[in-house]
Amino acid sequence: MYKRILLAFDGSVEGRTALREGALLAKSCGAQVHLLSVVSETGGMAIGEGAFAGAVALHQDRYREVLEEGAARLRAMGFNPTAELVVGDPAQAIGEAARRVGADLVVVGHRRQSLLARWWAGSTGAYLVDSVDCSVLIARTVISDELFERSADVVS
Template identity: 30%
Template sequence: MYKKILVPVDGSEQAAKAALQAAEIASAMGAEITLFHVVVPLTVIDTPSDIKELFMRENQQQGQRILEQARKRIDSYNLTVKTETASGHQAHEICKKAKDNNYDLVVIGSRGLGEIKSFLMGSVSKQVVQHADCPVLIVR
């Protein structure tokens, strides 16, 4: 049923659990997994461009470390695993990726943000459920 599974990862324990759940599903169905990390750009108005570039470069490097860590956690499943990054608003980029690349399923952790930030902004997983064009599995 599922052949392409998108797994957003942010370094949180919930994202790690989602990656493991996705690996179980992919293993049972012969699906491929894409681990996906979204780098959130610095949006402070009066920040010099060189500071913004440094911030983005550091966040992209951190994103690569997060992707590699997630890949290692599911290595034992012997699956086809891709890793990709994007920059922008997390929920928007996840939904765009899922739609543009015809993913059959998004498997996402229930909470990656801190509780206060999540309360103020709404969780990424909730936004993905509301806007994704494919089924979304939220892992607790």
């Protein structure tokens, strides 16, 4: 059903949910997996860089570590994932990556926001859905480490 799946992964609880749910789905479909981490380019990052030279580089180093952790989990499941770190707006970066790799499914996590936060930031999810030409799965099924390890071995 799915041949190329893009997993958006940032190391958060929601990102880990997307990684686990997407990886199990990819394994059951025999799909290629592409892993993407996006360092969000915000005004706060610019202020941090101004106050502490190297703040952005430290932030990127942390995301690289998170990305490698996700890629290692996927390799342990038998995947040969591509892993990419980009800086920018997460929704735009995910959409661009989906087009670049020819994804037929994008898997993202979901972080609840207050009404004010959603109004202020806009609807990232709506932008993503409108900007890709493939299915989008919003992963919400929490899978424990133990269940994930057992399921990863069972799914073929």
